[in-house]
Amino acid sequence: xxxxxxxxxxxxxxxxxxxxxxxxxxxxxKKGEIICLLGPSGIGKTTxxxxxxxxxxxxxxxxxxxxxxxxSKNSHVEPENRNISLSFQENALFPHFTxxxxxxxGTERNKINGKKFLNPxxxxxxxxxxxxxxxxxxxxxxxxxxxxxxxxxxxxxxxxLLLDEPLSNIDENFKEEIQxxxxxxxxxxxxxxxxxxxxxxxxFYLGDKCGIILDKKLRQYDEPYNVYHYPNSIxxxxxxxxxxLVPATVxxxxxxxxxxxxxIKGNFVNEHRIGTKVKLLLxxxxxxxxxxxxxxxxxIDKKFKGTNFIYTLRTRSNKNISVFVHSHHxxxxxxxxxxxxxxxxxxxxxxxx
Amino acid sequence: xxxxxxxxxxxxxxxxxxxxxxxTVFLSFFESTSDYFxxxxxxxxxxxxxxxxxxxxxxxFLTLIIGVSTAYIVSFYSFPFSNFFKWAxxxxxxxxxxxxxxxLTAFFENYGxxxxxxxxxxxxxxxNLHIPKFDGMIGAILSISFSIYAYxxxxxxxxFYFQSNNLIELGKNLGFSKLKTLFKVIIPSARPAIxxxxxxxxxxxxxxFGAVDFFSINTLTTAIYNSWLSFDDLVFSNQxxxxxxxxxFALFVIEKFSRRNAKYHSPLQxxxxxxxxxxxxxxxxxxxxxFCFLIFFLSFLFPIFQMLxxxxxxxxxFFDLNIQDLLLNTLLxxxxxxxVLIIFSFISNYGTRVxxxxxxxxxxxxxxxxxxxxxxxLALAYISFVAWFDNTIIHYFELQSVKKIFIGSILGLVIAYxxxxxxxxxxxxxxxxxxxxxxLDETAYLSxxxxxxTFLNIHVPYLKSSIFFVTILISLEIIRELPITLxxxxxxxxxxxxxxxxxxxxxxxxxxxxxxxxxxxxxxLFILLISRxxxxxxxx
Numbered sequence: 001x002x003x004x005x006x007x008x009x010x011x012x013x014x015x016x017x018x019x020x021x022x023x024x025x026x027x028x029x030k031k032g033e034i035i036c037l038l039g040p041s042g043i044g045k046t047t048x049x050x051x052x053x054x055x056x057x058x059x060x061x062x063x064x065x066x067x068x069x070x071x072s073k074n075s076h077v078e079p080e081n082r083n084i085s086l087s088f089q090e091n092a093l094f095p096h097f098t099x100x101x102x103x104x105x106g107t108e109r110n111k112i113n114g115k116k117f118l119n120p121x122x123x124x125x126x127x128x129x130x131x132x133x134x135x136x137x138x139x140x141x142x143x144x145x146x147x148x149x150x151x152x153x154x155x156x157x158x159x160x161l162l163l164d165e166p167l168s169n170i171d172e173n174f175k176e177e178i179q180x181x182x183x184x185x186x187x188x189x190x191x192x193x194x195x196x197x198x199x200x201x202x203x204f205y206l207g208d209k210c211g212i213i214l215d216k217k218l219r220q221y222d223e224p225y226n227v228y229h230y231p232n233s234i235x236x237x238x239x240x241x242x243x244x245l246v247p248a249t250v251x252x253x254x255x256x257x258x259x260x261x262x263x264i265k266g267n268f269v270n271e272h273r274i275g276t277k278v279k280l281l282l283x284x285x286x287x288x289x290x291x292x293x294x295x296x297x298x299x300i301d302k303k304f305k306g307t308n309f310i311y312t313l314r315t316r317s318n319k320n321i322s323v324f325v326h327s328h329h330x331x332x333x334x335x336x337x338x339x340x341x342x343x344x345x346x347x348x349x350x351x352x353x
Numbered sequence: 354x355x356x357x358x359x360x361x362x363x364x365x366x367x368x369x370x371x372x373x374x375x376x377t378v379f380l381s382f383f384e385s386t387s388d389y390f391x392x393x394x395x396x397x398x399x400x401x402x403x404x405x406x407x408x409x410x411x412x413x414f415l416t417l418i419i420g421v422s423t424a425y426i427v428s429f430y431s432f433p434f435s436n437f438f439k440w441a442x443x444x445x446x447x448x449x450x451x452x453x454x455x456x457l458t459a460f461f462e463n464y465g466x467x468x469x470x471x472x473x474x475x476x477x478x479x480x481n482l483h484i485p486k487f488d489g490m491i492g493a494i495l496s497i498s499f500s501i502y503a504y505x506x507x508x509x510x511x512x513f514y515f516q517s518n519n520l521i522e523l524g525k526n527l528g529f530s531k532l533k534t535l536f537k538v539i540i541p542s543a544r545p546a547i548x549x550x551x552x553x554x555x556x557x558x559x560x561x562f563g564a565v566d567f568f569s570i571n572t573l574t575t576a577i578y579n580s581w582l583s584f585d586d587l588v589f590s591n592q593x594x595x596x597x598x599x600x601x602f603a604l605f606v607i608e609k610f611s612r613r614n615a616k617y618h619s620p621l622q623x624x625x626x627x628x629x630x631x632x633x634x635x636x637x638x639x640x641x642x643x644f645c646f647l648i649f650f651l652s653f654l655f656p657i658f659q660m661l662x663x664x665x666x667x668x669x670x671f672f673d674l675n676i677q678d679l680l681l682n683t684l685l686x687x688x689x690x691x692x693v694l695i696i697f698s699f700i701s702n703y704g705t706r707v708x709x710x711x712x713x714x715x716x717x718x719x720x721x722x723x724x725x726x727x728x729x730x731l732a733l734a735y736i737s738f739v740a741w742f743d744n745t746i747i748h749y750f751e752l753q754s755v756k757k758i759f760i761g762s763i764l765g766l767v768i769a770y771x772x773x774x775x776x777x778x779x780x781x782x783x784x785x786x787x788x789x790x791x792x793l794d795e796t797a798y799l800s801x802x803x804x805x806x807t808f809l810n811i812h813v814p815y816l817k818s819s820i821f822f823v824t825i826l827i828s829l830e831i832i833r834e835l836p837i838t839l840x841x842x843x844x845x846x847x848x849x850x851x852x853x854x855x856x857x858x859x860x861x862x863x864x865x866x867x868x869x870x871x872x873x874x875x876x877x878l879f880i881l882l883i884s885r886x887x888x889x890x891x892x893x
Contacts, residue, residue, distance in 0.1 A: 055795050079798040086799050092792035096815050109801030156800065 003067055005031050005192055006160060011061035013047045020044025022216045032190035034183070036207030038200055040239065043213050045196040046089065049162040052194070053086045054079035065159060087153035089165040093137040099148045100133040106152035118189055120155045126181045127151055142169040147178070154185060161186070161193040167202060179205055200240055204228060212236050229349050230269050231281070243283035244321050245353070250276045256350065260315035261295065266347040278352035284310060284322040289329065290342035299337045313339050360704025361713060367697055368719040371772050374726055374734035378598060381591030381737065397571065402596065404490070405559060405572040411494035412558045413551055419498065420505025421547060423648055425535065428513035431630040432638040438645040439510070440884035445652025446503040447876035449833040451563025452853060452869040453496040456656035457487050459663065459862050466659060489568055496564045499652040501557050505550035512546030513539070552608035559600055560727030562836040567857060573597040578729050578836065587737045594730040605725040657873060663866035670864045674852070679868060683848045687828040689763065690770040694778040694827055695820060701779060702786050703808055721776035728773060728836035735769050735841065736760055761843050769837045774830055778823050785819035786812070822886045829879045832872055
């Protein structure tokens, strides 16, 4: 049997006696993998990280890291003996230390144990906090504090790095650059990481795998592409909020029929018998704009998203569906205009429930 | 309870030590006592209670007026020396009520300082008839009020500091005059802070021993002391204490409740806009200055000048007094008590922090109730308990008496101070502790720090200034403290406070001036050291 790097088996994650996530199992196969956990606020993502770090005890199931048992009902390795680093969502910088000293704090354990740690200078440069090193936490912005805290967690080169909403306070225009840099650091140094976030794009970019936690359960744990294109339940679809479910009838091996949109072609992700009534996931990129089409829908809203517009269209049966159109597309529409959809509709993955 | 560890043990121990005096008083209530109690119940008890109430209401009235008006003026207006007065008005706290009482009497008594001044200005005449006499109840009310109005002043200033300018602007917007804004907006929203300050004042007044004893007013406190001293009837003292504790308990509840409400004035709720103090000019500036100066003069300069005058007038008293010994004794008590208090406060606070236990929280709440116990009650209940312990437990096991170890010893004093001032120390550390985000502890653990190392390397450095503040606060209280020291001190062991009291009780006010002066000077120095902290930190 292949040894797993991290093995979480049937754990009930709880805080203050209240179970937040039930019967949670998740494996990380190899060192250096990055896992992102997604879920709505208050669902218990942070509790999972705190329990893995050893800050909360576990009453059911077990957590093993590199085959060593860390937590179970009868055993609990103290956080200081786990070599797991956690970067908290809220600012957890020591207010009486400068940023430099705060960052050095991350490497103290390595110095005592003679363990390798990462070169802080390099990470400081990559995360662009060189100019705040001599300042105190109250003198810097929330975004800078978050990057400093991230640096401190990363430099210790832990066996497992846990990041709780690591980029939530960072300015939007700067976020993408930090995401790229962060991924580069983690991959270069093969740091196994679990990232908790509510931003699905961040999760899809950073994670080798993504876990979706909903209603106290891990609903889906898969590669980002699969989570996005093959959501395994209506719960996940609703959470990701990337499309609408329209009623349809399966008419063939590769076809189904919707009253408003007509024939839809594609490959079914799951098998469905002909004649079955299903709900088809329709994502904005599934439909194509075509002025000449005889399928004309009313535009009821139009959002400018920079690289594209998202049109909200109303079908005859009063259903709202979204369509992406590149913002350089020659023919844009206004609210109340008619908007043509290319027929027949062809969707690569037919996700039906 | 999941784990029983050192934190539980120490918190439990502290609660037991603090609760002993209360239980002793309570149990004594049901014990039989000398006939004196019956006699007294039918005769003087009413007088004791009514005197205590008159005193409390008199002091509350005066401290309310002085405390709130000065707090309002220095918080909302800028005038010459307004920043100086902001902290100088706390200095009155350095003069304990009994020392104020000595100065007041010394100045106004027949042929006193006032007489001397008038004589030197206008020549020989019998001025005594025209000089008002501030003795008896009036004297006690004045002495206590000027000494402790700072409680109201400090808490009200803190509350005013956090009153958002929006509130005041809202008042203006509604067309309120300045006076109407004061009574309709500013004071009502500072009410919880004012009530908390007044509750503290009332507690201190009921506990006061030195000033009322000096003016020979029979209050519950002096009756408790006298019944012990004159009739050697500890049970009776404790029974009187029971009545007093009922008052105190009511005040304790009011104070707790008000403080909880006082938190509602936190700027964290958002919308806080810092005030710009209005600049006063001309006659208004002069009047504001005059009023603050008057209070500062009456509360601080007046007793200082009076004592200084006597010290200079009778230098022999200065040279007769063994100041070095008194200083060393005072410092010894201060140092020992501070160390013990700080250590236990740390243990208790840290224990509550790492254990997250409700039971431990409950124990801590009990432990901090000691400050409501008047020194006289505490000292006598302590003696009662040790005597009981010695007569029953020790006697039963046929061991050597422990009375001498615990009564009339430095250890006994430290224990009694501990009970009295534990809440001061514990809450002082707690309020700073609560400002350290718990994630900092967790970050330290995750970086490989043990709990002990986190405590030593993270908490202690972070709390340095608060340790300093609490130490000074404890020291200030201990050097002002009179009844506990008086009752429990070892034979021939004197402090500035007890020396002043002994001279004054022998009608040697001139001699009492020197130790009083030293006491006030040291206390002022302590206040100066922490004045910034009181005015700033208290605001958080």
